[in-house]
Amino acid sequence: MDVTRREFLAGAGRLGLAVGGVCAALSSPAWLKALGRGARDVYAATKLDELARSSPLARYWISTETEGDHCSACHVSEVTYDPAHRHSEALIKCLLCAQACVLRAGERGRCRARMNVSGEMRSLVYGRPITIHVDPIEKKPFYHFLPGSAAYSLATSGCPLHCRFCQNWEISQIAPEDYDARYTAPDVIASSAVERRAPVIAFTYNEPTVFTEYMLDIAAAAKTQGLRCVLVSCGFMNEQPLSDMCDALDAIKVDLKGFSPDFYRKVCSAELQPVLRSIRQISRRGTHLELVNLVVPTLNDSEAMLSDLCDWVAGELGPDVPVHFTRFHPEYQLLNLSPTPVAALERARSVAMSKGIHYAYVGNVPGHEGNHTYCPGCGKMVIQRSGFLIGEVHITHGSCEFCGTKIAGVWS
Ligand code: SF4
Ligand SMILES: [Zn+2]
Ligand SMILES: [Zn+2]
Incomplete structure (x- = not known):
């Protein structure tokens, strides 16, 4: 079952519930959830415009418009790369992750969080925790x-x-x-x-x-x-x-x-x-x-x-x-x-x-014996857990209290 973004937005009431439970103050407002699909799409487009205008410049990208030798970075696998070639339109390549999105003006990467805004990469999510x-x-x-x-x-x-x-x-x-x-x-x-x-x-x-x-x-x-x-x-x-x-x-x-x-x-x-x-x-x-x-x-x-x-x-x-x-x-x-x-x-x-x-x-x-940490030296349990809860801890200065073996980790 593939859920498109549109279908997903159509279920915004459910969305509000799901994330609202985590952090009500930052989730979609009730009036937005109450709008019909068309109105929500218009709202989203306006909101995206606003975000694009107010978002800060991102790091980790190159552009065909930047001075220097940047274009060659996108043509690494080409045997006959001509350094004098020109692109008919300005493109940005995102260098942040291995999806390596190449974006025309107005396009967003697969993550939806970064956008080519007039030839510059902007982070649409900077400062916007949800x-x-x-x-x-x-x-x-x-x-x-x-x-x-x-x-x-x-x-x-x-x-x-x-x-x-x-x-x-x-x-x-x-x-x-x-x-x-x-x-x-x-x-x-x-x-x-x-x-x-x-x-x-x-x-x-x-x-x-x-x-x-x-x-x-x-x-x-x-x-x-x-x-x-x-x-x-x-x-x-x-x-x-x-x-x-x-x-x-x-x-x-x-x-x-x-x-x-x-x-x-x-x-x-x-x-x-x-x-x-x-x-x-x-x-x-x-x-x-x-x-x-x-x-x-x-x-x-x-x-x-x-x-x-x-x-x-x-x-x-x-x-x-x-x-x-x-x-x-x-x-x-x-x-x-x-x-x-x-x-x-x-x-x-x-x-x-x-x-x-x-x-x-x-x-x-929770409660499984495989939740605990055991000392690789003596085999005794050095941290007892049940799910996210900690019970007994037998590690002192990073070592097993029973045999002195170092337990890998950051303990203080
Ligand atoms: S998915 Fe996002 S972070 Fe990854 S390359 Fe594309 S725009 Fe950049
Ligand atoms: Zn090029
Ligand atoms: Zn030990």
């Missing part, structure tokens, strides 16, 4: 980063991917003009996190890469207030923006959605290789990294695929990157599938441990 919520950091999930911390979590609209199982599709698959999000400056976000007593700001829910400029500015403001910042991402960004994120952020969680190019193409409208490149880059930079693999019945749960995934993780990243195998629940366009059997998650965890991965978890199954 949901803000304080969550336990375990919900992201981060299990090896300041356990038990409150994470002030925010998202804008937009995502470069289109995952058929997306749990946050009401946010990720909509356009910025579908919401009446008021402008919120980066330092206001940081102060608000302090007021809510959250030591961590999490960029999450949609794909935060689409609001990289806002994220980096918030992270700079957060640093001055002594806060840490973490990112929950699909890992589809390009190397330069990711390098800037690694400079600014304290931890990154990447969804490694399946270990097959075919799965990425058919189920996520994306590619596997850029994600692997990002994971490797984060690991080499030494930024705290955790991985999630949502195990979707029949699509990415084969023994062979899980085994290849674990081989790659163990071989490329070593044994210390936590890997969460999380349970799928029927969502969005995959309502026909059943939730992941717990036995499949247990099997995935066993495969990971048999490949030498030290911290493999069963996620989205």
